[in-house]
Amino acid sequence: MMQLIMERMSTDEKQRLMDGMMEKFFADLTPEEKQQMMASMMPMMMEMMPQMMEGKDPGNMMEMMLELMRKDMPAMQQMMTKMMPQCLSMMLPRIGKEERVEFIPRMVAVLLEQGSDGMTEEERTDLMKRVAKIAGA
Structure with missing residues (x-):
């Protein structure tokens, strides 16, 4: 749905x-x-910029970012895995406690659900153990 909206803009x-x-x-x-x-x-x-550019005109960064997301390119994935933790560490303290309490379980659920996609049950169990260890459970 989001892709359709973006294509029409x-x-x-x-x-x-x-x-x-x-x-x-x-x-x-x-x-x-x-x-x-x-x-x-x-x-x-x-x-990450050289990988993202791949010989394209740097004039339209917004269009290039949208194209990268559409193509599911490795450069976008690499950039996300490096920048997302940094962004969260800077922004979460600024979010109200109640909103964080709502946000964190949703975020963890998405990370676990999508992050374990394609894993065997054993791999998923190992991942869950690592997450539980970090969470102090």
Whole structure:
């Protein structure tokens, strides 16, 4: 469904949507915190950029990111696995306790369900044991 919506949007509409989302996402950060976050994420982004670019015109980053997500490219997966933990560690403390209590179980459920896709029962059990150990269970 999301892919259909994105395909129907013009590039300008997508850019405005992304700008609005980013503005809301970073609204509560001080300039120093924004700078710190960018400084910590920039090396990861720069490391992944050559793989993401693959000879494409860098002029339209939004379109390129959408294309990468559609194609399920390894570069996008690598970038997500490097940036997502960093992003969560910076943003979760800013989310209210009640919202975190709702969010964390949903996030863990998605990680376990989608992350164990294609695993044998034994592999899934091992993964669950590792997660339980981290959670202190």
